[in-house]
Amino acid sequence: MEVLTKKDLEMKLGYRFRDITYLEEALTHSSCGARSALKSNETRVDNILYGNISLSVLNNSSELISYPRGFSRRSRSMISSNNERLEFLGDAVLDLVISEHLFRRLVSEEGELTRLRALIVCEESLVICGKKLGIGEYISLSAGEEKSGGRKKKSIIADAVEAVIGAVFIDGGFENARKIVLKLFKYRIEDVLDGKIYSDYKSKLQELLQENKKNGRLLEYRMISEKGPDHDKTFNIGVFYKGEKIGQGTGRTKKEAEQNAAMQALEHGGSDVF
Numbered sequence: 001m002e003v004l005t006k007k008d009l010e011m012k013l014g015y016r017f018r019d020i021t022y023l024e025e026a027l028t029h030s031s032c033g034a035r036s037a038l039k040s041n042e043t044r045v046d047n048i049l050y051g052n053i054s055l056s057v058l059n060n061s062s063e064l065i066s067y068p069r070g071f072s073r074r075s076r077s078m079i080s081s082n083n084e085r086l087e088f089l090g091d092a093v094l095d096l097v098i099s100e101h102l103f104r105r106l107v108s109e110e111g112e113l114t115r116l117r118a119l120i121v122c123e124e125s126l127v128i129c130g131k132k133l134g135i136g137e138y139i140s141l142s143a144g145e146e147k148s149g150g151r152k153k154k155s156i157i158a159d160a161v162e163a164v165i166g167a168v169f170i171d172g173g174f175e176n177a178r179k180i181v182l183k184l185f186k187y188r189i190e191d192v193l194d195g196k197i198y199s200d201y202k203s204k205l206q207e208l209l210q211e212n213k214k215n216g217r218l219l220e221y222r223m224i225s226e227k228g229p230d231h232d233k234t235f236n237i238g239v240f241y242k243g244e245k246i247g248q249g250t251g252r253t254k255k256e257a258e259q260n261a262a263m264q265a266l267e268h269g270g271s272d273v274f
Helices: 006-013 020-026 030-036 073-078 084-105 110-120 123-133 143-147 154-172 174-184 186-193 201-211 254-267
Strands: 045-050 053-058 064-068 219-227 234-241 244-251
Touching: 006 020, 006 123, 020 084, 020 154, 030 143, 084 110, 084 154, 084 174, 084 186, 110 186, 123 154, 123 174, 123 186, 154 174, 174 186, 201 219, 201 254, 219 254, 234 254, 244 254
Parallel strands: none
Antiparallel strands: 045 053, 053 064, 219 234, 234 244
């Protein structure tokens, strides 16, 4: 089994931490981090190397906590808490970086920028980034969480990615964090802007009609207008229920325009339909 170290992850990130304890805290899951948050002068940590991991037993707990072997005893004892605080910070940094990138790159209105950001900054894309980094293998988990497959849980991977972003921000400032975010999310950003990824608002609208015992077959999408040359068209499509327009949207493709029309219908409650 390959022994993973902090340096491996730093190389994947393309960033060298000045204070490695930030990275270690970012990779400490709440299942074991809460115990690390106990008063450091009252808590003794005994380290036991076992294979490729180090098992640590807190003197006031019978539960084992598994850490990747490369994590030092000194820095581990300095971890003040789990990664929840850094996750909170990383979430805000991620939003800011993507918001700034979209603002500078596009001339879209606020609503469209918000929609695009939501497609980029979501659990799915965080998990994709986390898997590329192999971040699950670096996370410190309680033995119970380890046994339950915690290293592969989407929520744990996504939270860890946000926490690492927060750690880079604290350790190296906004510019370094921005570089990391744009590197990790490069392909997701391009796929979203190319219209390859979108929320399936059409399915959500159909499901909502069914939930309200409405006939989904009476829902239809109609072309209202199209502008521009063949290589750069903009489509304007309306969504109608029983002949009444309940939403309208534009897009660079018909599918995108239909999705935006369905999204508007959902946001406005579909007039009196629902």
